[in-house]
Amino acid sequence: MDLFEKCRNFTRAQQARTEGWYPYFKAIESGADSEVVIDGRKLIMVGSNNYLGLTQDPRVKEAAIKAIESFGSGCTGSRFLNGTLALHEELEHRLAKFMKREAALCFSTGFQTNLGTIATVVGKDDLIFTDRANHASIVDGCRLSFGRTIKFKHNDLNDLERLLKRNADSGDGRLIVADGVFSMEGDIIDLPNLVKLAEKYSARIMLDDAHSIGVLGKRGRGTGEHFDLENKIDVVMGTFSKSFASIGGFIVADAFVIDYIKHHSRSLIFSASMPPAATASVIAALDIIEQEPQRIEGLWKNAHKMKAGFAALGFDTGKSATPIIPILVGDDMKTFAFWKLLFDNGIFANPVITPAVPPGHGRIRTSYMATHTDAELEHVLQVFARLGREFGLIP
Numbered sequence: 119m120d121l122f123e124k125c126r127n128f129t130r131a132q133q134a135r136t137e138g139w140y141p142y143f144k145a146i147e148s149g150a151d152s153e154v155v156i157d158g159r160k161l162i163m164v165g166s167n168n169y170l171g172l173t174q175d176p177r178v179k180e181a182a183i184k185a186i187e188s189f190g191s192g193c194t195g196s197r198f199l200n201g202t203l204a205l206h207e208e209l210e211h212r213l214a215k216f217m218k219r220e221a222a223l224c225f226s227t228g229f230q231t232n233l234g235t236i237a238t239v240v241g242k243d244d245l246i247f248t249d250r251a252n253h254a255s256i257v258d259g260c261r262l263s264f265g266r267t268i269k270f271k272h273n274d275l276n277d278l279e280r281l282l283k284r285n286a287d288s289g290d291g292r293l294i295v296a297d298g299v300f301s302m303e304g305d306i307i308d309l310p311n312l313v314k315l316a317e318k319y320s321a322r323i324m325l326d327d328a329h330s331i332g333v334l335g336k337r338g339r340g341t342g343e344h345f346d347l348e349n350k351i352d353v354v355m356g357t358f359s360k361s362f363a364s365i366g367g368f369i370v371a372d373a374f375v376i377d378y379i380k381h382h383s384r385s386l387i388f389s390a391s392m393p394p395a396a397t398a399s400v401i402a403a404l405d406i407i408e409q410e411p412q413r414i415e416g417l418w419k420n421a422h423k424m425k426a427g428f429a430a431l432g433f434d435t436g437k438s439a440t441p442i443i444p445i446l447v448g449d450d451m452k453t454f455a456f457w458k459l460l461f462d463n464g465i466f467a468n469p470v471i472t473p474a475v476p477p478g479h480g481r482i483r484t485s486y487m488a489t490h491t492d493a494e495l496e497h498v499l500q501v502f503a504r505l506g507r508e509f510g511l512i513p
């Protein structure tokens with residue numbers, strides 16, 4: 119059989135395009151902001167990860183422009199050999215200080231950070247305990263490692279304990295890895311109990327704080343700060359593609375762990391480093407996060423308003439406890455139909471269907487920014503209310 123037979127047989131996307139409800143790869147004609155332009159039409163953006171609204175901040179843009187002027191457009195090599203700039207070291211130094219840890223290491227994307235960290239620290243005789251709802255980059259990091267992966271039910275620490283107990287006598291080292299904030303559900307990992315289990319069963323903890331840094335904790339240091347358990351997390355991972363308004367990823371940990379990963383991680387050593395513009399814009403974003411904690415308050419004010427608004431209307435928003443608020447719709451086709459009407463009515467949100475969620479649990483993932491205006495948020499609630507009634511989702 120021809121290798122490409124599967125590609126020829128893949129017709130779902132084309133069918134959706136023809137029928138006019140294809141929701142992916144939408145080209146945005148404006149900058150990433152609380153309002154975007156698509157097909158010449160303005161839409162309110164409630165489908166980004168731009169939590170602090172820093173993509174359009176003049177200070178962040180200026181830093182990127184200046185970095186291009188000083189360092190050029192790219193690094194043409196990996197951190198390991200010719201691609202380390204003084205800017206990368208400055209950013210790592212600043213991140214370690216911000217996160218109150220000994221050392222930091224930057225990768226070119228968040229995805230590569232998880233791949234290159236998990237696959238490096240987990241050896242063939244080690245065990246990984248991973249939450250079933252963890253991000254795809256953690257799933258792939260586990261697959262790439264030579265260790266054995268054991269999945270526990272989403273945020274179910276009794277299940278985790280059952281599995282830790284069952285495997286107490288096997289394997290060498292143990293890693294428990296979880297998202298701090300889960301990207302589709304918007305709930306927060308039960309870190310206090312996770313820490314207790316890690317101590318009881320001698321496991322190390324890695325948290326993916328992609329959606330937590332700049333969001334959780336008064337100063338935005340993430341899930342550890344939120345629970346006042348920062349010193350109990352062995353490795354914190356973050357990305358620059360969300361609150362930091364750029365691209366790239368990082369980990370913070372003890373210096374000896376970072377030094378090991380620096381010299382063994384294939385996604386770091388065999389991939390070109392973050393470009394100067396991205397690196398400098400992250401430093402500028404970090405300055406703002408440190409100096410303007412009121413942005414985090416603004417983000418939460420908007421998140422609380424929307425959570426309360428959806429609840430008052432009678433929508434099911436699951437276990438969301440963060441600015442990520444999913445709205446339960448139903449089966450996949452109903453979810454696409456709801457998404458399409460939102461889009462036609464000027465709201466950009468994201469449809470989430472199987473296999474990302476169980477059958478019948480399709481949802482619209484919405485997420486909020488510090489810079490959404492009250493008028494924008496009111497409009498979003500009004501459109502959801504009208505469509506929710508039409509679809510029989512609310513009374």
Ligand SMILES: Cc1ncc(COP(=O)(O)O)c(C=O)c1O
Binds near residue numbers: 232255301329359366
């Ligand atoms: C929880 C989580 N981890 C990791 C990543 C990957 O980050 P990046 O987009 O920077 O590659 C994402 C982004 O989609 C994410 O949501």
